[in-house]
Amino acid sequence: DGGITQSPKYLFRKEGQNVTLSCEQNLNHDAMYWYRQDPGQGLRLIYYSQIVNDFQKGDIAEGYSVSREKKESFPLTVTSAQKNPTAFYLCASSIMAGAEQYFGPGTRLTVT
Amino acid sequence: SQQGEEDPQALSIQEGENATMNCSYKTSINNLQWYRQNSGRGLVHLILIRSNEREKHSGRLRVTLDTSKKSSSLLITASRAADTASYFCAILHTGANSKLTFGKGITLSVRP
Numbered sequence: 233d234g235g236i237t238q239s240p241k242y243l244f245r246k247e248g249q250n251v252t253l254s255c256e257q258n259l260n261h262d263a264m265y266w267y268r269q270d271p272g273q274g275l276r277l278i279y280y281s282q283i284v285n286d287f288q289k290g291d292i293a294e295g296y297s298v299s300r301e302k303k304e305s306f307p308l309t310v311t312s313a314q315k316n317p318t319a320f321y322l323c324a325s326s327i328m329a330g331a332e333q334y335f336g337p338g339t340r341l342t343v344t
Numbered sequence: 345s346q347q348g349e350e351d352p353q354a355l356s357i358q359e360g361e362n363a364t365m366n367c368s369y370k371t372s373i374n375n376l377q378w379y380r381q382n383s384g385r386g387l388v389h390l391i392l393i394r395s396n397e398r399e400k401h402s403g404r405l406r407v408t409l410d411t412s413k414k415s416s417s418l419l420i421t422a423s424r425a426a427d428t429a430s431y432f433c434a435i436l437h438t439g440a441n442s443k444l445t446f447g448k449g450i451t452l453s454v455r456p
Contacts, residue, residue, distance in 0.1 A: 238386075263442070267446075273448055274347065274432060274448040274449055275387075275432070275434075275446040276446075277444075277445075280442075282442065320384075322386055322387065324386075330374060330436050330442040330444075331392075332377060332389040332392050333377075333379075333387075333389060333434075333444065334389065335386035335387040336386050337385060338384070338385065338386050340384075
């Protein structure tokens with residue numbers, strides 16, 4: 233099956249710990265994205281990458297970091313500097329920037 | 345804000361009725377996209393309409409774009425209970441460096 237996968241589905245962490253969310257795609261897409269969704273809110277862009285070994289900050293990058301060492305993988309690290317990390321995190325990819333995006337199933341992160 | 349604004353925020357209709365959802369924006373766009381999200385899941389792309397297009401169809405979905413009024417509408421005809429979901433418009437603004445901006449979404453409930 234072609235698609236985009238995120239793991240785990242649910243993640244629990246203690247405050248002060250860094251945590252890495254996985255995102256993998258086998259669609260051969262160049263562009264990948266990370267969004268955060270809070271209850272009753274739309275999606276807010278954290279980071280995006282248009283090509284391997286390159287990425288740009290989105291609207292709410294503070295407290296997050298990413299890497300894009302392989303075309304199919306775009307992991308997101310939520311650092312202890314992120315003040316309110318509890319949220320639903322969505323990864324997406326597109327064949328090129330600006331095209332329709334394909335989303336993973338999401339990871340719900342809870343930090344206590 | 346470059347965020348699209350959807351209207352209404354919530355819509356409840358009877359199965360078989362049509363559902364119309366609207367999205368307005370403020371600056372010029374390259375394209376506008378509609379997505380659906382079932383509760384707790386990732387988003388699914390529905391339709392992309394480019395700035396030089398006025399109408400597109402996909403099955404029971406019809407999207408219109410009026411660039412003079414800076415607005416778009418999504419019409420779902422003959423709605424089904426399975427259409428119950430949140431619907432988002434996402435805008436690729438001109439010169440946006442390929443970043444999509446999502447609205448806060450419309451919650452559609454279709455009563456059987």
